[in-house]
Structure formats: C-alpha cells, structure tokens
Amino acid sequence: MGLKTVSGQGKTRMAEASALDLNGVAVHPGYLDAGAQAAMVEDLRGVIRAAPLYAPVTPSGKPMSVRMTAAGRYGWFTDRKGYRYEERHPAGGAWPAIPESVLSVWRDLVSAERMPDCCLVNFYAEGARMGLHQDRDEADFTWPVLSISLGDEALFRVGGTARKDPTRSVWLRSGDVAVMGGAARLAYHGIDRVRPGSSALLPKGGRINLTLRVVD
Ligand code: SIN
Numbered sequence: 001m002g003l004k005t006v007s008g009q010g011k012t013r014m015a016e017a018s019a020l021d022l023n024g025v026a027v028h029p030g031y032l033d034a035g036a037q038a039a040m041v042e043d044l045r046g047v048i049r050a051a052p053l054y055a056p057v058t059p060s061g062k063p064m065s066v067r068m069t070a071a072g073r074y075g076w077f078t079d080r081k082g083y084r085y086e087e088r089h090p091a092g093g094a095w096p097a098i099p100e101s102v103l104s105v106w107r108d109l110v111s112a113e114r115m116p117d118c119c120l121v122n123f124y125a126e127g128a129r130m131g132l133h134q135d136r137d138e139a140d141f142t143w144p145v146l147s148i149s150l151g152d153e154a155l156f157r158v159g160g161t162a163r164k165d166p167t168r169s170v171w172l173r174s175g176d177v178a179v180m181g182g183a184a185r186l187a188y189h190g191i192d193r194v195r196p197g198s199s200a201l202l203p204k205g206g207r208i209n210l211t212l213r214v215v216d
C-alpha cells in the first residue's frame, strides 16, 4: 500500500489553507477553478457516453432519485440483490477509465502512490437527494473517500459514525472538494437538496458528484 497523506498537512496549495472542517470532513471550497471544472465536465461526457447514467434501485426496491454511473476498475452498484461493487456496467461493458483530470485531484489531496479503483458518478436533477448513509462497502477504511462537486449547489449534511449523532450542514458549490478520511471516513452523510439554477456549468442544469474510493 502506498504512502498516505492526511489532508491539510504538509501541503502548499492555497486551497489547503482554506479547508473547512465539517465534523471531521475536510471541505476545500473552490478547489477547482472554472476552467478545471469545464475540462472535467468534458471528460465526464466521455465517461457517460461509454457508460450511460442509469436509474439505480435500493435493495428494498425503492428507486433512487439520483442517476448513476462509474469509471474505474469497479463501479459501486445497487439493485434488489444489494449494495456492492461490480466490474461491469449493467449494460455489460467494462467501466471506462477514470479521467486524468479527476485522478489529479486524488493525487493532490490523498496519495500519489495508490490510485482509486472507483469513481462513482451521481447526477442530481432538480428534486434529487441522497439520504444519510455511510460509505462502507470498501475493504480498507484507512483510505479516504474524496468527493468532487460540479454544477448546482447542494446541501451536504455530515454526522458522526452513529446514525443518531448530531449533524452539521454546508452548501457544496461547483468546484468544491470534500475529503472524508480518518475518524470521518465512516461518518453518516447525505444531500438534503440541490438548488436549481445556482450554477451555469451544466447547460441543462443539475449537479454531478464524483466520489473516488479505494475498493480492495
Ligand atoms: C454520496 O455520498 O455518494 C454523494 C455525496 C454527494 O453527492 O455530495
């Protein structure tokens, strides 16, 4: 396993200096500038062409309000059979590679030695949300989960490692990056709502969230 850096330590980037602590989650406001966001969206168009967004269903049969796809060796997946990682898109093809523009954020904030296995792509149209949950389908929780927000603003809620723990919220804006690591790796988190029309990045509106994970 490669060398890991603790977010916020030993870094020289300006964005590091202004990271906010939300119940242990390091939020880096404006980490990606407008040009970097636009370039990443272009790269993601290629991902979505190769692996189209689909409508996931929870194990209890409830449709999720986000649409989803993935890049990397594995895609996080849910259907009636349960939450898991899959090596193939539901249409049968392998997931496309994680774009270099996305990997470079991981390299800067997490590790240059070990790349993530999965880049989960969540698309929030108006009205979509994500209930409080933990990311716990990975083998090694010492690796953080890194989250990139693009497009419309979203109200991000973070609690502790028990569902009943008190929560705090922040609006994530386009270009913000959050790192859930250390004691916050298993923090409950979710998206209460998105603010339609709050960003011009995506011509038809909506929000893309990327989460990068080491899976096994
Ligand atoms: C997630 O927890 O999978 C998504 C978080 C987000 O959309 O910011």
Ligand code: MN
Residues within 6 Å of the ligand: 133, 134, 135, 189, 211
């Ligand atoms: Mn999550």
